[in-house]
Amino acid sequence: MSETAGGIASAILNRLSFERKPEEDEYLNSEGLIICKKCNTPRQCRVNMFGTMKIVPCMCKCKCEEEAQRKKHEEEMELQRRIRQLKSSGIQEKHLLDWRFDIADDNKDIQMAKRYVENWKKVRADNLGLLLWGDVGTGKSFVAACIANALLEKSIPVLMTNFSKILNQMGAMYSDERYQYIASFSNYPLLIIDDLGIERNTEYALEQVYAVIDERYKSGLPVIITTNLTINEIRNPSDVAHARIYSRVLEMCTPVHIGGGDRRRSIGMDKQRTIKEVLDL
Ligand SMILES: [Zn+2]
Known part of the structure; x- marks a missing residue:
């Protein structure tokens, strides 16, 4: 001075x-x-x-402590506000908000999903997508929603949606709006697309599905896709339009079979082990 x-x-x-x-x-x-x-x-x-x-x-000391407490409380409130905001924009189907790890069984699918969340930094850096496939009712959407909620609670933006919804929304848009809409998915470090394969099979629909998948591919950000299709159907599609969608999906995602069958088998194994221990066989 x-x-x-x-x-x-x-x-x-x-x-x-x-x-x-x-x-x-x-x-x-x-x-x-x-x-x-x-x-x-x-x-x-x-x-x-x-x-x-x-x-x-x-x-004085007590005022300092009061101040620190107040600041901490304010930060906590701010974080909760942000998480609420992220959840309401990222998960529009309200029932999915309840599908969380704390109500999940402890099975191999859930353990895999927990590891995905725990290793999020690496998942994101290495762009590790998942293709959760398996029969109806095996809990693929549940597993995906658990991952979504756990990441959202760490204030990581996740969008969980499906192609029926995406196509509905795009139906009311002009083409440049559509492009912006698809590009807006890149604001989410994780995109979850539930139920690939149930959307209409029109040329228009398949073109939009490809546009979304391809945009995600170009963004270099991970995607989780759930589907009732078998891995065979995904690997050997019947026509060109599906082939280019699925080949992109397989480039981005590791197929993981989500199986209620496996879960039952593993429960059976546990029971067998317990019986052997109890009866000292
Ligand atoms: Zn004081």
Whole structure:
């Protein structure tokens, strides 16, 4: 600071005075500084300002703690607000919000899904997509929704949607709006498309499905796709339109068979083990 600026600053400081009488919850100590009665730490201190000692206010210990607590609470509220916002934009079907790890069975599919969330940084960096396939009712959407909710709770934006919904929304748009809409999926580090294969098989629909998949491919961001199709149907599509969609999907996603059958088998194994232990066979 230049001398003139320093001079102006000290002139201002000289006129400023923080000296005051103690309030009811305060007292003066032997050095003439105001002390908090509650925590017995100073609410004033002396500092050297441009060569003069000045009394300035400071926060006593209990006020500091109060302040830290208030800040923490505010941050927590802000985080919760952000998570609510992310959830309402990322998961529009309300029942999916309840599909979370804390109500899930502990089976191999759920364990896999938990590892996906735990390793999210690597998943994202290496662009590791999943193709969850298996029969109706094996819990593919449940597994995907558990992943979505767990990541959203870490305030990571996830969009969980399906092609029926995407095509419906695109139906009411002009072509440049459609492009922007598809491009907007890149705002989500994880895109989950539920139920690939149930959308209409029209040329228009398949073209839009390909556009969404291809845009995701170009964005280099992971996608999770669930489908009732068999892995064989995905690997050997019947026509060109499906072939180019599925080949992109297979480039982005590792197929994971989600199987109620396997789950039952593993429960059976556990029971067998327990029986052997109980009966000492
Ligand atoms: Zn205090």
